[in-house]
Amino acid sequence: MHPKAEKFRSVVSKYIPSNAVDYVLQLWMQHPFHFTVTKTRQSKHGDFYYNPLNKSNTITVNGSLNPYMFLITFIHEIAHYHNYMQNGFRVSPHGKFWKAHFQLLLKPLMNEEHFPPDILYQLKIHMRNAKASSDADQNLTRILHSYNKGFNAEIIYLESLKPGEKFKLQGRVYIKIENKRTRALCRDVRLGREFLIPLLSNIEIIH
Secondary structure, X not given: OOHHHHHHHXXXXXXXXXXXXXXXXXHHHHOOOEEEEEOOOOOOOEEEEEEOOOOEEEEEEEOOOOHHHHHHHHHHHHXXXXXXXXXXXXXXXXXXXXXXXXXXXXXXXXXXXXXXXXXXXXXXXXXXXXXXXXXXXXXXXXXXXXXXXXXXXXXXXXXXOOOOOEEEEOOEEEEEEEEEOOEEEEEEOOOOOEEEEEOOOEOEEEO
């Protein structure tokens, strides 16, 4: 195996279910890309971007995601890459072409060998008309979160807070301002800046 492929396999195998590694490696070998595991980002789980200066393609995924969320996000971003290769930036990033690529790439994984039955059931519903983010599908998100390490029934979601209440997320303190569909507009107390944070973020209430 080529050293770069071996390195990719070594990295990705730490974050996704073991029986999905060969398939993901196959996708990478067909159309190689730069891959980076990042720290948690509040605004997204992953992204794909093309650098016109060196003509490189890069996919990043948050390293804090549980294996099933990581795998779904990874395939989501590979679908963006394939969509770009076929259509450039002429089409909507989450339009019908991207959805077709996403469905095609995820299909070989849509079985109980790769996902637990409860995730698989909800994922099949989600993939009928995939959203720009899995966070937009609250039924799928709740099930995926149940596989987070240390999950318990007492977990507190941002959606349960009222406007004006304070909470802590990833070591930073925020004030909730208002709900915006699947996210909440919140103000970082220290920075004074406003952010949109998913309503199903696991938070710590500050009294």
